[in-house]
Amino acid sequence: MRVVLRTVAGLSAFLLLPSVALAQAVIAGTVKDPSGAVLPGVTVEAASPALIEKVRTVSTDGTGQYRVEDLRPGTYTVTFTLQGFSTFKREGIELTGSFTATINAELKVGALAETITVSGETPVVDVQSARRETTLSNDVIRSLPTVRNYNAMVVLVPGVITNTNDVATGPLINQFPIHGGRANESRLTVDGLNIGNPPGGNQPPTYVADVANSQEVTFTTSGGLGEAETAGLVMNIIPKTGGNNFQGSAYFSGTGEHFLTDNYDDEIRAAGLAAPTPTSKVYDLNGAFGGPIKKDRIWFFANARTEGSTRVNANQFYNLNAGDPTKWLYAPDYSRPGFSDRTWENVSGRITWQATRRNKIGVFWDEQAVCRKCEGTSTGLASPAQIVSPEADGVGATKPLRVQQVTWSSPATSRLLLDAGFGTTYYGWGNFEREGNNTRSLVRVQEQCATPCPANGGIANLYYRSQDWNDNYTGAYPWRASISYITGRHSLKFGHTGTYFNDDRTSFTNDQQLRYRFNNGVPNQITEAVPFTQLARASILAFYAQEQFTMSRLTLQGGLRYDRARGWFPEQKIGPTRFLPTPIVFPETKGVD
Template sequence: MKKALLTIFALFIFAISALPQSQSTTGNIVGRVIDANGALVPNVTVNATNRDTGFAKTAQTDGEGNYLFILLPPGNYVVEVLATQGFAAAKYENVLVTVGSKTSLVITLNAGGSENVVNVESGGQAVETTRSSISSTVDERRVQNLPTNGRNFLDFAVLTPGVVRDPTRSGDLAVGGQKGTLNSIQIDGASSDNTFFGQSSGRIGSGRAPSQFSIDTVKEFQVNQNGFSAEFGRAAGAVINVVTKSGTNRITGSAFEFFRDESLNARNPNLVSANRPRPAGQINQFGGTVGGPIKKDKTFFFFAYEGQRSDLPNPVVLRSLPFAPIEAQNIIGPKAQPYDISREQDTFLAKIDVNLNEKNQLWFRFNNQDFTGTNLENAGTLSAEEHTGNSNVKTSTITSNWTTTLTPNWINEFRFQYSRDREPGQANTNDPETSVTASAGGINDGTFNFGRNNFSPRETLINRYQFIDNQTYLMGNHTLKYGADILIDRIFNFFPGLFGGSFTFTSYANLVAKTPSRFRQSFGGAGTTGGTTRPNNNEYGFFVQDDWHAAQNITVNLGLRYDYQRIKRPPIQNPDPNLLSAGFDTSFRPSDKNNIAPRVGISYAFNDKTVLRGGYGIFYGRTPAIMTGTAHSQNGIQV
């Protein structure tokens, strides 16, 4: 830990004196300036101004008339050239910059006369001719207008080609056929991954918490599927970049209420044929946003709140129970009652943006999620209420970003995040788990479960510290980017699997006779932490990327990335000589230090509407800590 802190301190000192760009939260405008005859116009000043916040940057065309704006927050820009060198002024309005984009814009100057004003939006969506990666962007308009069931912004990702819900695990996204555990989600450029379960923070969309924050806070997000820059790592599937909204020079706000009730639903054909009523259930979603200026063109605020309430029934169905022995009916009958499953969540997000001056910009974001899932640990028609418990989630995140422009071609961006993801699961009883084959009267219902389920109570807690510094240096037709990303997770995991004991009965009669076919129980070893493990995780990432504008219509992207994941060594070595002689060391810690990932991409633009892209890369995913936590405890001694 001491070495890690020294490394972080050195990185911070380097960050405040260096120079970067990150496309995980920003975009670029790239183009050239020409005259009415198509001749290049060098050495003219080009200005880009965000229409909503007044944020402005200036660039100078080079000897070939090329210009480049980097590190632009997503939004609507005005790009203009003042009257110069005998040319009239030119203004291009509604130049849209999206997350990770490289918006191409050719500026045409006319000789003398009045200002030339062009509405770029009226020309339709432009093709990014300088990007070699395959990615899709879901913009603010689609986020606002497309319906979602549950208001989870990740649902929009399935609108992009090659992205589906992972059929092997609820809530995950499968991109290009890869498992959901191989994806990485970034919120405002910082990790939003639950590194223990290999899902998103708060495990949103997995059947528990519906969302980490309101969908109304999302400005846009980008799904990077193939050939993405060396800037992005820790993902062998996709990298999903999410940018949250900021305040603007206008005071804006919204409020919403969505209500669903069984009385509003139609009966499906199965209910009609069985002459059964609609199942009871209510879902209520409500909240709002407000944002605006604290000081015009300087300081802005944005705040959002969302609450969700749902109450759904969980029927218990045992058609064979009336044919079971009366003693079995007396035991199981009181436990086979229907119960409710409810979800209650409150989330809020607050963000402050500060334009200190032309060279320094800051923003701070805090978001909090508090979710209680009553009887959500286990459910189903063959699970008693005492076989479940509350499944809760509480996440809190503080993220900040400081961007410094030292010279027009030298920029630094430093980012810090602290987050806490706590997910306890509770048990409704301490009685041993009991599983009974529910079969009688020619009816086999399956296996009915009551008593404490074998994995509750439980708890997982992740405290995260993340330090990021990305840098950019412009050299002629080369854009050189390099940076470092250090992520430190301190993980607590309590999983007393089968500590309460578990009986298995193959029939109602065996239950009455108290003759189980199997009994299982685990115990914590003497002098060990039992079901408690701390599979801490440190991740170090370094990259360099060169985007080379080789010709007017050819862009070559060359990158190299190195990732190292340092997992905590298992604390106990089983001294059994047979294990050791066979080469099984339960204290062994793998150390994979050769994760060198080259990236190569090229784009060839036939014209401003047609581009050919190609690329090659090696990508590495992370090992979820649930695997290392299991290795820590399942050594024949601790559990």
Template sequence: MSFLNGRTNRLLLLWSLITFLMVPTTIAQETTAGIQGTVKDKSGAVVSGATIEVTGPALIGVQRATTDSAGAYRLSQLPPGEYTLTVNMQGFRAYRQTGIALSAGRLPTIDIILELGQMQETVVVTGEAPIVDVTQSKVAVTVDLNVINSIPKGRSFQSLIAFAPGARQEPLQSGSGSRDNGFQINGASDSENVYLIDGINTTNIVNGGVGKNFQVDFLQEVQIKSASFEAEYGGALGGVVNAVPKHGSNAWHGELKTYFRTNALNALDPCASGYTSGGAGTFTGFSTVCGLRLNPTLPQASSAARRDGTPEYYVPKKDTRHILEPGYEVGGPLVNDRLWLFSSYVPTLDTIRRTTTFTGNNPGARELTQTFTQHNAYNRLDYGMFNSLRLFGGWNYAYSRSMGQLGNPDSAYGQRNTGATTDPSTLRSDFGTVNPLSLYSFGGDWTPTSKLVVSGRYGYFFLNNEDRGRPTGIRYVYQTTVNADSRDLAGQAFPVSSVNTANFANMPSNLQTIFDAYKRRSLNTDASYFVGRRWGTHTFKAGYAWMRQSNEVLRNFNTAAVNLNWGEAYTPVTSTTACDQVKAGNQGQFGNPVCEGRYGYFVVGTNVTNTGTDETNSHALYLQDQWTVGHGLTLNLGIRFDKENIPPYRPVFNPVDFGWGDKIAPRIGGAYDLLHNGKVKVYASYCRAARSVPTIGTTVCTPWMMRTTPRSLRL
């Protein structure tokens, strides 16, 4: 496209901005890298019009650029991988540098000096790109595939988060109940982090935190941004974690694999091993049934007797547990240099067998089984329509189902199992949940000229929770205790058949979630334009983001549920006179004007307990400029505007609205190449996020001041 003149370039930029800013989008997240620099001759004079080419196994085709009048060039949207950089210019020897390793978010500066000679002669430089991106002021760490393959890790991407400075695992912060899924980044809570897969937001919609697992078999690398994000990255006061998936290449490759875990190979301590964790499909790293309790065989706590209970630490027997994960991985070209495929499938088959000695109805030892099956798959197509237009589509599938109920585990040391009184016939083998879960991502990058890049990305995240195997019938639940001392309104003892303790029920819970579906749709587009002049270079970027989140829920009882309040009076909530007739009748019959029947009152729940649909929309506009001033100084300037509508879950409350003027976030950063050799940089940044809502107040994100990333220097 070198025939386009400057006026045409400006028209293309204007058209791209207008077109894409009219399309709604969401939080952006980089999944690619870039290279920038200048080309000069040995005398130090800039070389304009030189042709820059980048090739590599991770890139479909070739990416090209031309140096401007200041000798500057910039190549972006390069997938993570290893690249070769080639420079050609009439009257100079060709230049080729190999072994340039790029990870997501990297933008190394590679300055090139050309030697006079014939183009047929080539100067070859072998070596890695500079280890420090001296133009960027963000704080980010990338764990690449070489590291992933070399270190102990869990089965999902979040096990790699702790490799970033300022990030640590925080079990009590997990919103999903698993200690493996809670993380603090630079002191922020887990709910303040944003988690993405292939640039698509998969943060848990309900509680924040990790919204879904993404198997390490699917990973190319993991990027953890901990501070100083550019204006395009919003929605996080903590960190931004992005799992970048694998993709195909021009060579076929593949493998068959199997992972196997078993209690027989794990620690003997059932409380620390995670193999008595409370259910198949969970792997918390510790037992949820271990812990302190009051010893049930000794006198219990009593305020009347001024007596404390006696604590003890309950230790259960280990479960018999096997987790099998067989699978495959394959990738390669469907059409060389045009269409690539990557596909992987690694299901999880988790089985727990537990023996409990029951002491109530149907006593005796029973071995019960619980299973969890999850179909973990990732499929991706990359299509290079032209060298200037590349498209991709990905599908991550993680449907899961759990089945079976377990009894409470017996003690490893003869302690009383308070759950042993359960009737084992009420523990159903078909009891469980079904959880459809899918993530779809589509996107593309268009480079109409070497200076202009237009990008778009769409994502759809779907999660549903459905119950299975819930009993059918009328469930009666005691809200109070009935014993031999209980008396009705007539002063008579309650019927013997009614004697039972509070919370007793004639059957397990029949409350069923028919569906509880969460959906997140997101679309992000932006356009960036590179301008090089003798007084510095600018990379201008503008974008618009939109995200819609929704929840649809339906929960009800299979037949009905009745709460029995024995010996208690009812307090009307609609009117203070609603119970006057009942009180008058009791006064005449029993001499006691209370609002209850002879034995108390009951509440019947026969209809839907929770139903409805709600959704929220958020929008963002951002503008930013990476200005390389010169002499090693780069300024990263940006501003972000957000607009949000947050609906209430109960219609009696008002929604929370943030207008375009309520959330304005300036982002200012700077980086300085201290030794002018690409090895040491000093950088600083400042950001402010203001929310001008009277009932919420103002939030200011902590400014990250002077930082350095040399080999061994920190100021």
């Protein structure tokens, strides 16, 4: 059994692991009287239109300190009341990300009917947390001249190096390590629940994150505790939840070949540089609407989006002999270059329900499809991943891509905070079979030669004549649960997180279950191609405890975490097929355990 036991403890300034993105903003501080004596038992109310429950209430402890946690981004007013003292009110406090705003108060002796209102700038330095993050508000995101997807956002964070640094015209499977870390340590979360890609080590899939209609996006780079899963960058999208007023928005951007130019002339061509592969069409249409189903009780927010791009594929041309069973060689049609036409479509909805004064429930559903009706070729991160003739290639679809979430939170008392959530990320992916595939009866051919292959089309290492395809379906199912005990001086949290993964892949080939290899048009190898299925399962369970202790200007943070990862392969078989009439059965096998 492999067990990972990680202990992180010490002064907050030395904690370098990113926290889980569930952490939200905090208002904390100390309440005193005019003589400087601390005041215990002061009622502190944090109110904001961003809260469906309107107000969160706590009390100062014996040291005069208070702490209001799990606050959504927005503008807050904090009110301090105590019998025998004038009411003190602080307005215009802007909260973003997981920032801790220190708001101290001084209560003067007087009647409760007397209220002292103070308006001032929001604190800009977090003096109670070692967490380091970059926050992009909705206004900033809307102003950026870039694609409104997560892969275009992460490059704004200092220290991040992505695997796709070129201009992106749509969502990609993007790795974004930070501080020299491993590529698959990065995480994309929506409202604190991970959007996982099991084949990629739980990094993000080709997910169309609705960043333009989010409340804000935070990038946590360092400063975590026991709830941190990895040492990588965590990008958390805090979605809009609606409100007591109906509001909507619409957005469109696009370009086309009439707005393009190029400098590819005879001189550049003579120097041996390849012809460019311009993007001939890019568009993004988005609409969103939200508001109350019942004021102060049930809010909704819905979004619909369609986007796409089309460009020419380098060194790919349609085959004049495609679909002809009597022809074995590749004949390029130079008047018809191959192309990639990518489309991304999604519809999502979120319901927030304040079931009781102390119980809030959120439900989220996001249904997406990549290349639902594409006709070009896109088999991987590059397009195409191999040198493949269009009749032997697929569109590289992801359908469906389904994200679902259910969350529950409850400030059970002024000091006890409960939280739980469950999510799913399920998608079909790979080189699906083309609709109306007319190459099933034909044998797939690979041209082996490394020279220009004059006898067979002039393109080295080309696959052509028949399509191989895959039906792959995978899912990640995360959950979380935590209980926090919060006083002005202490913030103690115990929690559990887990994820279950499944990854099912089935490979198919032509009806003859054969592949040929040619060398400059001359056959030199035959391969029996057997369709097969691969099944994989995994799970991760974690338990953690963490504490934050504040005394005057000193804040100490520490955490303890236990992780257990397990993987296995269910029973599976190959056959019966043409060349394998008796199936081979493989019993269930352990992986990492």
